[in-house]
Amino acid sequence: MSRLNELRMIARVAQMYYVEKQRQADIAKHLRMSQATVSRMLKKAQEEQIVRTTVVAPSGTYAELEAGLREHFGLSEAIVVECSEDRDGAIMARIGEAAAHFLEATLQPDEIIGVSSWSETILRMVDNIHPMKSGKAKYVVQTLGGMGDPAVQTHANQLTTRLARLTGAEAHLLSAPGVAQSREAKLVLLGDPYVRETMDLFSKITLAIVGIGAIEPSSMLARSGNVFSSRELSDVTDAGGVGDISLRFFDSSGDPVRTPLDERVIGMTLEELSNVERVIGLAGGQSKTEAIRGALQAGVLDLLVTDKFTSARLLRSGPES
Amino acid sequence: MSRLNELRMIARVAQMYYVEKQRQADIAKHLRMSQATVSRMLKKAQEEQIVRTTVVAPSGTYAELEAGLREHFGLSEAIVVECSEDRDGAIMARIGEAAAHFLEATLQPDEIIGVSSWSETILRMVDNIHPMKSGKAKYVVQTLGGMGDPAVQTHANQLTTRLARLTGAEAHLLSAPGVAQSREAKLVLLGDPYVRETMDLFSKITLAIVGIGAIEPSSMLARSGNVFSSRELSDVTDAGGVGDISLRFFDSSGDPVRTPLDERVIGMTLEELSNVERVIGLAGGQSKTEAIRGALQAGVLDLLVTDKFTSARLLRSGPES
C-alpha cells in the first residue's frame, strides 16, 4: 500500500484510539486487522508525529518567581516553567510547551499574530500547539526576513506557515533576507509589493511572539553565516549590546544599540514592537540571562516565558531599580 | 496536600510517563506509591488537561471530510481521496486507486465478493488491484447482467473475471442481459441453471462493490443502448429518481423508485444489497453528487469512496435530516 494511504490509515486508527477512545481490539475488528497490527500502527503514529502528547505543568507553580518578575520588570504576566536541569535543550522544550499552552488559552478571535520565525524556542512552541478547530487567529505575520541560506529561509517560512495553519490563520510571509547586503539593497527589497504588504501589517499586529537572542561569539557566528562581518559584530558589543530581539540589539539597560547594521535589517523594529498590544518573549538558559535582562529593561515585553533557573538568576543578581 | 501541589505531582508523574516514557511501576517505586495510584494520577492528568493528545492528519488526507461523511450518513467508513481537479476522468482514477488499496488491505479469506460490473470507476479499481498471490477471496459474483450489446456483455464479464483472478477467487458470471425485454423474458432467463446458481449466491455475498449512477440524459442514453425506452426513463425521473445502484433507482431521500422497469432488471435488488455485511460504494464527480446523496440516504452503503470535491458538496449543501 502506498505510503500516503498507510499514513491515512494510521491517522484513522489514532483518531479512533485517542479521540474516540475505542479499544484496540474493537478498532481491529472494525478495520479487519489484528489487535497487534493496531498496536503497531499506534506506535508508528507516535514516531511519525501523527499523534503528539504534551505535558504542561500547571502554571503558578513558581508563583513567587513569577510575581518577582512581574514586579521587578513591570511585566503584565510571567510564566516560569519547571525544568529538571539547566540545559538549553530541555529548557527550550519546556518553555515551548508552556508558551503553546498559554497561546492556546489566550488567543482571541481575529488576532493578528506576529512571529519572528527565528528561534529554536519558538519552533518548540509551534511543535506543541494543538490544532484549533475553528479558525481563531486572522493572520500570522512573519516579522523578520529569512537568512541568506535558502534552506533556513524555507525553515522560517515553514514555521510561520505551520503556526498559521494551527491557528486557522492566513500566513503573511516576509520573502526577503533578514539582513540585506547594504542599505540600498534593503530599499530595493522593500519595493517588492509582497514585502511591503507584510510589513504594512506590522502596525496591525495584536500579539507578537519573539525570541530573545544573546550575543555570544558562538551562537552569533553559527547563525549569522556570512551576513555579519566580525566588524559589525564588534560594533554591537563595543556599544554594550547584550542581546537582540529580531536582530534589533540593546544593551544591558535596555537601550537600543544603533549601528549601521540596523539599516540593513528587514524586520520589525523595537519601536514598532512596543506598540503591539501583547508582546510575548520566549527565552531561557544560562547564556541568555543577560540578554533577557536587557530585553526586560527595554520594556517591550508584556509577558516573559522562562525557566526557573533563569528567573532565579534574573531576580538574584539584579533586583535593581 | 494542597491542590496546587497535587497538580504539580500529577504533572511530574505525567512528565515521567509520557515524556521520559517510564513505566508506571517504576514511577511508583521512585515516588513511593503504588502503581495503582500512578495510574489514577495519569487519568486525572487527562481530565485536568495536564496532558493533551492530538491527532494531526497527514496532509493530503481529508480526515474531517471523512468524519463528516461517516457522521452525517451513518457510514462505518468513508474514504476521501485527494484530487487536483474536479473532472470526472481524474476523479475516477483516484477513487479506483484508493478503493483498490482498501480492498487489498481489508479483504478477508474466503470472502464472497459481489460486483456490479458496470461502472468505469469499478473498472479503474480493478485496474489498480495488485494480484494477490495466495487465494484470498472465494467467489466473485457478478450482481448485474450485461447489456444487450454483446461487446458490453463481454466487457462486464471480463471485469468480473479479472477481479476474480486478481483476488484468487472463482468467478460466477451472470450470463444474462441486465434488462430483459419483458417480465416474461426475465422469468425465462431466470430458468437458466447458471443464472440461478449465480443469483442464489447473492444472499451469500459478504462484500459488495457497487458504483453509483446518476440519472442524466447523456449518461443514460450512452449506456442504455436501446434497452430503455425514453418512456421508461421519464417514468423514473417523474417519480423523483436521482440515481441508481445496479439499475435499482432511488429518489433524493433514498427511497426506492419502483417502476415497471424493475420487473425487467436481472440483478441484485437494493433489499438484497442491504443484507450484505459490507457494501462499498464508489463514485465521485459533480454530476453524481445528488445520486450519491440519494444512495447514502438509502442506507445501503457501509463505505463510500469519493473525492474531496464531491464530499465537500455532499456535506455543504445537505447536513440533512
Added chain:
DNA sequence: CGGTGTAATGCATATTTATTCATGCATGAT
C-alpha cells in the same frame, strides 16, 4: 475523645496493550 462519613491508598486481579514467535509472501541475487 469516640463516632462517622469521605476520600485516598494498596492489594489482588481483570482488562488492555505490547511483544514474541512462527509463518507466509515478496524481493532480489545467483
Added chain:
DNA sequence: ATCATGCATGAATAAATATGCATTACACCG
C-alpha cells in the same frame, strides 16, 4: 528456477495498566 533475506502479519502470550474492593487515614462533628 532456487534460495536467502527481509518484512508484514496474526495467534499466543507476556507485560503493563486499570479497577473493584477492603482498609486505612483523616477531617469534622457531637
